[in-house]
Amino acid sequence: xxxxxxxxxxxxxxxxxxxxxxxxxxxxxxxxxxxxxxxxxxxxxxxxxxxxxxxxxxxxxxxxxxxxxxxxxxxxxxxxxxxxxxxxxxxxxxxxxxxxxxxxxxxxxxxxxxxxxxxxxxxxxxxxxxxxxxxxxxxxxxxxxxxxxxxxxxxxxxxxxxxxxxxxxxxxxxxxxxxxxxxxxxxxxxxxxxxxxxxx
Amino acid sequence: xxxxxxxxxxxxxxxxxxxxxxxxxxxxxxxxxxxxxxxxxxxxxxxxxxxxxxxxxxxxxxxxxxxxxxxxxxxxxxxxxxxxxxxxxxxxxxxxxxxxxxxxxxxxxxxxxxxxxxxxxxxxxxxxxxxxxxxxxxxxxxxxxxxxxxxxxxxxxxxxxxxxxxxxxxxxxxxxxxxxxxxxxxxxxxxxxxxxxxxxxxxxxxxxxxxxxxxxxxx
Numbered sequence: 162x163x164x165x166x167x168x169x170x171x172x173x174x175x176x177x178x179x180x181x182x183x184x185x186x187x188x189x190x191x192x193x194x195x196x197x198x199x200x201x202x203x204x205x206x207x208x209x210x211x212x213x214x215x216x217x218x219x220x221x222x223x224x225x226x227x228x229x230x231x232x233x234x235x236x237x238x239x240x241x242x243x244x245x246x247x248x249x250x251x252x253x254x255x256x257x258x259x260x261x262x263x264x265x266x267x268x269x270x271x272x273x274x275x276x277x278x279x280x281x282x283x284x285x286x287x288x289x290x291x292x293x294x295x296x297x298x299x300x301x302x303x304x305x306x307x308x309x310x311x312x313x314x315x316x317x318x319x320x321x322x323x324x325x326x327x328x329x330x331x332x333x334x335x336x337x338x339x340x341x342x343x344x345x346x347x348x349x350x351x352x353x354x355x356x357x358x359x360x361x
Numbered sequence: 362x363x364x365x366x367x368x369x370x371x372x373x374x375x376x377x378x379x380x381x382x383x384x385x386x387x388x389x390x391x392x393x394x395x396x397x398x399x400x401x402x403x404x405x406x407x408x409x410x411x412x413x414x415x416x417x418x419x420x421x422x423x424x425x426x427x428x429x430x431x432x433x434x435x436x437x438x439x440x441x442x443x444x445x446x447x448x449x450x451x452x453x454x455x456x457x458x459x460x461x462x463x464x465x466x467x468x469x470x471x472x473x474x475x476x477x478x479x480x481x482x483x484x485x486x487x488x489x490x491x492x493x494x495x496x497x498x499x500x501x502x503x504x505x506x507x508x509x510x511x512x513x514x515x516x517x518x519x520x521x522x523x524x525x526x527x528x529x530x531x532x533x534x535x536x537x538x539x540x541x542x543x544x545x546x547x548x549x550x551x552x553x554x555x556x557x558x559x560x561x562x563x564x565x566x567x568x569x570x571x572x573x574x575x576x577x578x579x580x
Contacts, residue, residue, distance in 0.1 A: 190426045194489050196572070197433050199566075200565075200567060205450075207471060210455070214460045217459065259464050262458065271563055273565060275526075326475060
């Protein structure tokens with residue numbers, strides 16, 4: 162093989178290679194961009210604007226027990242035996258009733274921590290019907306809120322899971338009512354509590 | 362030094378009358394029959410052309426690509442979600458329950474009425490890249506594809522900055538290339554994309570981030 166043949170072969174090979182390149186001319190470029198967006202704080206509190214508690218009727222005949230002997234004169238006076246008094250009547254209906262109102266509030270939304278602070282405040286602790294009163298107790302542990310995760314108190318930190326209804330955190334209200342000054346049946350009104358929810 | 366004859370216009374004129382095979386033989390063989398050094402040069406020239414086939418083509422388009430390193434989208438507004446304020450108290454009406462003297466109550470289901478109108482926001486015409494080229498050049502026919510991933514690498518998501526526990530869905534679509542704008546002796550062609558963001562899965566407020574990858578192919 163002389164030089165001429167060699168270079169001819171080389172040139173032919175090169176030409177074929179060139180043709181191959183020409184048929185694959187697509188050019189690619191790639192790049193990346195960081196993208197960001199800010200979501201705002203928001204919180205939605207679901208609550209009930211009116212709460213009606215219907216206590217069950219109560220009637221019963223209470224056997225105070227024991228047989229008593231009374232001395233009865235033909236004039237109609239009687240003595241002896243034991244008389245019913247406040248101290249001797251058995252406590253059937255309690256003065257204090259502690260109740261929990263389930264699913265009384267719900268929150269949803271977005272916060273920096275993913276949590277919210279929920280607080281219960283008793284605005285007016287007295288329900289009245291004339292002179293008859295029912296009092297919402299405000300002592301330690303008497304009235305508080307709780308969530309379904311087991312947190313409870315007058316103020317709790319609970320999850321704020323997002324804004325959809327399925328992500329809502331649902332909670333309860335616990336109240337202790339004092340009936341010691343209640344002397345009539347029927348509606349007693351005027352009590353008020355407030356639930357405050359805030360992003361944290 | 363002698364240069365290959367085909368660099369001479371007159372010779373080229375003659376070559377144009379021949380078949381490709383004749384042309385090749387003329388260039389590679391006959392014209393250098395008496396000068397092997399010219400043969401080497403011509404071979405090297407062709408070899409150079411062959412090896413730089415892509416570059417030779419790319420030389421048709423000498424424009425440059427630029428990709429924005431970051432894009433900060435307009436923050437989501439409460440009004441876009443149908444909320445008028447950051448805090449909203451929504452009454453669910455009246456709660457009525459029977460209570461025993463032991464304190465037992467009957468449960469009422471919290472309906473948690475819908476308050477907002479949408480969880481989806483749109484950010485259109487987000488400039489992601491641009492191509493700068495000379496006025497005298499044509500604009501290549503670009504084929505552009507976009508993908509978007511969270512910081513954790515999950516497709517079609519943005520994740521809260523440094524907190525992958527909260528994510529939002531994001532989809533990206535290409536916007537057809539518009540008319541290039543003039544910039545002195547150059548033109549600039551911008552590549553835009555539309556982003557659709559659904560915050561339904563978000564658990565926290567704050568900044569969400571991800572990466573847009575752009576792949577551009579052209580001929």
